[in-house]
Amino acid sequence: MSALILLIAALLGINHWLLEPAVKASTDLFELRLLPWLLLGTLAWLLAGRQHSQP
Known part of the structure; x- marks a missing residue:
């Protein structure tokens, strides 16, 4: 009986x-709670753009 109790407790x-x-x-x-932060980071990345090196 005590083995069953130990098994249930485990x-x-x-x-x-x-x-x-x-x-x-x-x-x-699954509730996508981080979605606004991901969108904000993506928007900041897109707005930052790339630096073009000029010859």
């Missing part, structure tokens, strides 16, 4: 320490 610990951060990271990725 599985809950794995869920808490490994699965929950992975779910949070994938949620942030």
Whole structure:
């Protein structure tokens, strides 16, 4: 009986320490929370342009 309790405790610990951060990271990725920052960086990069060297 105690082996079953230890197994359940280990599985809950794995869920808490490994699965929950992975779910949070994938949620942030799929909800596109970083999209405004990516767009702002892309816009700044496009506005900055390239320097052309003149001969």
